[in-house]
Amino acid sequence: MRSYFIETWGCQMNHHDSERLEGQLLRHGLEPARDADRADLVLLNTCSVRDRPVRKIASRIGELARCTPPPMVGVCGCVAEQEGQALLDRSPLVRFVLGPGQIGRLGEALRAVARGDRALLVGFDADSGSDRREVSRRSPTRGMITVIEGCDEFCTFCIVPYTRGRERSRPMGEVLDEVNGLVAGGMREVELLGQTINSYRCPTTGADFAALLDAVAEVAGLDRIRYVTSHPRHFDDRLIEVLARRPAVSRYLHLPVQAGSNCVLRRMHRRYTREEFLALVSRIRSAVPDINLSTDVIVGFPGETDEDFVATLDLIERVRFGQVFGFAFSPRPGTPAARYPDQVPEAVRKERLQRLFELTDRITLELNRSLVGTLSRVLIDGGSRRDPNVWQGRGEDNRVVNFPGNGGAGIGDVVEVRIVRAAAHSLIGEVETSAPPRLPVLPPA
Numbered sequence: 379m380r381s382y383f384i385e386t387w388g389c390q391m392n393h394h395d396s397e398r399l400e401g402q403l404l405r406h407g408l409e410p411a412r413d414a415d416r417a418d419l420v421l422l423n424t425c426s427v428r429d430r431p432v433r434k435i436a437s438r439i440g441e442l443a444r445c446t447p448p449p450m451v452g453v454c455g456c457v458a459e460q461e462g463q464a465l466l467d468r469s470p471l472v473r474f475v476l477g478p479g480q481i482g483r484l485g486e487a488l489r490a491v492a493r494g495d496r497a498l499l500v501g502f503d504a505d506s507g508s509d510r511r512e513v514s515r516r517s518p519t520r521g522m523i524t525v526i527e528g529c530d531e532f533c534t535f536c537i538v539p540y541t542r543g544r545e546r547s548r549p550m551g552e553v554l555d556e557v558n559g560l561v562a563g564g565m566r567e568v569e570l571l572g573q574t575i576n577s578y579r580c581p582t583t584g585a586d587f588a589a590l591l592d593a594v595a596e597v598a599g600l601d602r603i604r605y606v607t608s609h610p611r612h613f614d615d616r617l618i619e620v621l622a623r624r625p626a627v628s629r630y631l632h633l634p635v636q637a638g639s640n641c642v643l644r645r646m647h648r649r650y651t652r653e654e655f656l657a658l659v660s661r662i663r664s665a666v667p668d669i670n671l672s673t674d675v676i677v678g679f680p681g682e683t684d685e686d687f688v689a690t691l692d693l694i695e696r697v698r699f700g701q702v703f704g705f706a707f708s709p710r711p712g713t714p715a716a717r718y719p720d721q722v723p724e725a726v727r728k729e730r731l732q733r734l735f736e737l738t739d740r741i742t743l744e745l746n747r748s749l750v751g752t753l754s755r756v757l758i759d760g761g762s763r764r765d766p767n768v769w770q771g772r773g774e775d776n777r778v779v780n781f782p783g784n785g786g787a788g789i790g791d792v793v794e795v796r797i798v799r800a801a802a803h804s805l806i807g808e809v810e811t812s813a814p815p816r817l818p819v820l821p822p823a
């Protein structure tokens with residue numbers, strides 16, 4: 379077994395897990411293959427939050443079985459945790475199953491395969507053995523760092539607490555060491571990851587997420603900090619104060635609301651009301667007026683009436699999110715909402731999703747247009763995929779900005795870009811100047 383290929387589905391957590399898997403594969407002497415057809419080992423790092431994950435895996439394994447010779451397959455991620463032995467039973471190609479809590483034991487799985495055995499490694503007790511220095515970073519500018527794993531919220535539609543386990547925070551000192559290491563290696567930006575990141579509690583000192591964010595913002599040389607995902611019910615005023623005071627903390631906040639109707643929110647077990655959510659947005663905007671908010675919305679949740687759906691549209695119109703990730707409800711086996719008797723017909727779910735997208739596309743474009751003429755401080759991520767003469771990066775509000783390269787700047791540089799045009803999901807600009815260094819942060823008065 380000499381070469382590998384990793385396919386990653388799903389969220390940022392999964393993408394970071396793939397970086398950790400790749401780091402271990404490289405240490406074990408494997409080399410990356412150009413595509414799955416040429417690899418000896420294909421890792422499927424799966425997601426079970428949406429779609430029809432088991433069917434998707436079965437069809438992907440079927441495709442891989444037709445390669446000559448067929449590769450060995452390792453199934454990782456949430457579906458690995460959920461399906462376990464059933465995945466090994468499904469196909470002889472599947473040589474091991476590795477749950478998200480067992481990422482650090484990939485070496486054990488590889489050794490089992492080398493002996494001709496198969497391995498089933500699931501559960502949440504042993505990932506402490508994993509070495510987080512074995513991360514193969516894919517972005518030259520932004521390093522992802524997990525600060526809390528799992529989730530204790532048990533929203534009735536969500537599989538995550540079952541596939542990623544209960545919340546486990548990493549010690550703050552360990553996170554800061556990782557941030558310092560990334561900055562020393564040239565990273566300008568870090569993205570802190572957690573399913574409910576603002577539930578973070580340092581297991582040694584009890585420090586909360588506001589304290590962690592504040593400490594990360596102290597790291598010299600770090601230009602930008604992003605963090606996902608925040609749960610509205612844990613977003614407190616201490617955290618808002620850090621956002622307002624620390625210029626390195628991104629002017630972007632992903633704050634999933636899921637629905638705008640109190641009845642639906644209650645049945646989702648979100649534990650906040652629409653009024654509380656709107657009040658939170660108002661407090662955040664008072665402290666950080668230029669913040670760019672994005673959200674997740676599920677339409678067609680069981681029992682959602684037309685009035686409930688209109689309440690969701692109304693909330694979106696009031697908040698004016700820069701981006702909305704909308705999904706039609708799809709039942710996840712084993713979750714309470716999958717057993718609710720009042721499922722909404724598929725045609726209604728689809729029609730509501732279409733109406734949601736019409737509204738959110740309009741608002742996104744209006745907000746983008748309102749930025750024409752303003753300056754954006756853009757961290758260059760790379761070249762545009764469509765045109766090699768165009769750079770692409772993100773502003774401090776996380777909006778994607780494309781602009782012609784002027785020869786002087788490159789990946790990892792921060793430039794000031796004047797926005798000249800708005801597109802549906804990005805901005806087009808022209809470079810004004812290389813951005814000046816940040817002013818030192820003064821302590822609050």
Ligand code: SF4
Nearest residue numbers: 529531532533536538
């Ligand atoms: S907060 Fe709710 S939606 Fe988010 S991961 Fe936890 S259970 Fe799932």
